[in-house]
Amino acid sequence: xxxxxxxxxxxxxxxxxxxxxxxxxxxxxxxxxxxxxxxxxxxxxxxxxxxxxxxxxxxxxxxxxxxxxxxxxxxxxxxxxxxxxxxxxxxxxxxxxxxxxxxxxxxxxxx
Amino acid sequence: xxxxxxxxxxxxxxxxxxxxxxxxxxxxxxxxxxxxxxxxxxxxxxxxxxxxxxxxxxxxxxxxxxxxxxxxxxxxxxxxxxxxxxxxxxxxxxxxxxxxxxxxxxxxxxxxxxxxx
Numbered sequence: 678x679x680x681x682x683x684x685x686x687x688x689x690x691x692x693x694x695x696x697x698x699x700x701x702x703x704x705x706x707x708x709x710x711x712x713x714x715x716x717x718x719x720x721x722x723x724x725x726x727x728x729x730x731x732x733x734x735x736x737x738x739x740x741x742x743x744x745x746x747x748x749x750x751x752x753x754x755x756x757x758x759x760x761x762x763x764x765x766x767x768x769x770x771x772x773x774x775x776x777x778x779x780x781x782x783x784x785x786x787x788x
Numbered sequence: 789x790x791x792x793x794x795x796x797x798x799x800x801x802x803x804x805x806x807x808x809x810x811x812x813x814x815x816x817x818x819x820x821x822x823x824x825x826x827x828x829x830x831x832x833x834x835x836x837x838x839x840x841x842x843x844x845x846x847x848x849x850x851x852x853x854x855x856x857x858x859x860x861x862x863x864x865x866x867x868x869x870x871x872x873x874x875x876x877x878x879x880x881x882x883x884x885x886x887x888x889x890x891x892x893x894x895x896x897x898x899x900x901x902x903x904x905x
Binding site: 709711713715722723724725728729732734766768770774776777778779780781782 | 825832834
């Protein structure tokens with residue numbers, strides 16, 4: 678059982694928007710603005726897409742955006758493209774004892 | 789170009805030991821806390837262990853505490869993970885990773901550890 682809860686799957690048609698949720702507790706997601714999101718294609722290492730809840734690293738398209746409300750963070754992918762089909766993982770800082778927790782991952786399918 | 793290259797994975801029997809290495813280049817290794825993250829086959833990502841820049845503090849997931857030891861050699865830009873008393877549930881791809889802002893900006897390609905008789 679993962680520390681953070683994500684839906685196992687999500688889908689959308691090209692051009693549409695999809696939002697993936699990530700629910701934790703006040704000890705992780707709700708307690709810190711250190712939520713990050715990772716994209717992982719099959720057989721590849723994860724890639725950072727969002728950090729500090731809303732910030733995008735250089736080179737990540739602005740179609741990807743993040744937000745947080747209470748103990749739930751969200752990743753929104755707008756203008757879906759075929760190459761967005763991948764697994765997405767959220768992660769949060771969880772204090773000096775647990776350091777990092779991850780969600781179980783969401784498989785995004787572009788229909 | 790930032791590179792993290794893991795090595796040392798392989799097949800090991802239950803109860804055995806293995807030492808993973810992660811060679812870093814393209815960035816100032818001594819400026820980054822370093823982490824190990826693993827991914828069991830077909831499963832999600834899980835934090836394993838972390839070490840601060842000077843090696844003075846280390847952190848472990850409960851599932852590996854007492855069995856795994858993280859260390860680093862800043863003179864050689866290399867991160868290590870000594871794994872002992874290995875169990876079947878330790879079977880996974882092991883990634884080294886680092887970054888700022890409590891996120892993992894950089895990842896290695898991973899090294900596969902298989903624990904099986």
